[in-house]
Amino acid sequence: MSRKKDTITLSIPAGTKEQLEAIALRLDIKWGKSPSVSGLLVAIAQHKLEVGEPFTLNSTEVAALQQAAKLLVDSGHLRDAEVLAALMLDRGNLDAPLRQSILQLVSQPSEGWRPRVDQLKKAQQPFHLLYRNNQGEDLEYTVRYAEVSFEEKRFYLNIWCEETDDIKNPDYPELIHNRCLRFDNIKAIVPISGHWRCEGLDYLVVYLHFWGGLIKAYEHRVDKDIQDEVLGEGKTKVRQVVRRVSNPFWLIREVFRYGKDCVIVSPQNVRDRFQQELIDLCRQYNLEIRD
Template identity: 65%
Template sequence: MNRKKETITLSITSGTKEKLEEIAQKLGIFWGKSPSVSGLLVAIAQQEFEVGEPFTLNSTQVAALQQAIGLLKDSGFIEQAQTISSLLLERGQLEPPIRHSLLQQVSQSTEAWRILTDQFRQNQQPFHLLYGNPQMGDLSFTVRYAEVTFEEKRFYLNIWCDETEDIANTDFPELKHNRCLRLDRIKGVVPINGQWRHEGLDYLKVYLHFYKGLIKSYEPKPSDISNEIIGEVRQVVRRVSNPFWLIREVLRYGDDCVIVTPHNVRSLLQEKLLTLCQLYDIETRS
């Protein structure tokens, strides 16, 4: 049985029919070999296509999706990151520098260095890594161990490497083989022969004391060696491969947390606090 059809009459201005036919042709709606205005109207009624103002992304939405792209890339989801990049290029209100950057990302191969790095880590395969340092230019590292960690707002690649020449002065000679690298600054990785370092990263054993509400609310971390309440203090002993992140964490706790030992880590926080006092015109005892 043929479906019953209805006929409508449209009063349209000159040239409108041709514009409708152009839209129908663009959308692939034809009657025989000719664009079909009737078919276009049916498709719109069935909500197969958008009408009205085109869907676009404002600056806030663009910024949020850019952050999501970075997290997806860092996590190894390269194809998903490229899909969102394509959406931004199609629908986002983008400044020229952002558009250029996204075009470069979309054109990159899905077999990116992030996937290769994961393969090397899983196979315990040493590799060379080329890294773009904003202050020192390109650096090359011979990586014997690597792990990915999430610090604050992004993922980082932590490595143990042979090279130590780029460390001019350090308060932590025990950690001179460790590096914490931003994933978006890595330019390439190449496998090499050699031994994988099964001991992992070098680390310091740091003693922390937590007070007040943190005695009960402290959330243990995978790097904690021990965690116990002693009187009115929670004492945590932690493996620390990069004191930079520990200092930032302790500063957030304020006077609810103290670094007890070792002295070089405790001194680093003391220097940071003295600098803050100077910036805020707070007098300190000499």
């Protein structure tokens, strides 16, 4: 028995039928070999077709999706990252450099390194790691400890490795075995025999002083701050934070954000490094420092 069908009569301007047939033909909606306006209307009614202005992503939405895709890549969820990347490429109205950046994201290796690292860390299994840095150099590390940290909108792999020759002039000899790596630059991970370093990363004990509004506003870092107390009274009042720092690079960037209300008190080599960064910044703006 044939299925009962409803019929409707439409009053449309001249030329509209041809326009509808052209749309049906473009979408391959046909009756036999001819475009089907009836089939087009059915597809619209069943929400199989998008009607109205094409859905597009604005620049803010693209930036948010791009950040989310990077986090998914770093976390090992590559297929989900590819879905977001495809959405941005299809609906983002992107300029050429941004399209190339997202295409590169889509073309990441099929293996996600984050789950592999998590597995090896849980098993306390040392591993050999092949890494390509931003200068295009291939580096090999024998990893005895690893942990993941979240710094400035993405995940990084922090390792304690046996190799030290790749750091020619270390600013912090105490931390020469520490490395901070991007997941998307890892090329291979191979488990090896040997001991796992239970002590974790090497670190410096850094003393920070906060003044003004930061005495109350500073947010305690549970994972890093080992001492946090307010000292003195009145104008001499200061909040002293003692922190374990395995990579001063991130600390210096953080202190820059605090401005004049935060000072690195010690150790001297970290304080000197921050001072040099300030001097270099002043030179960039042709500022002369006078006593």
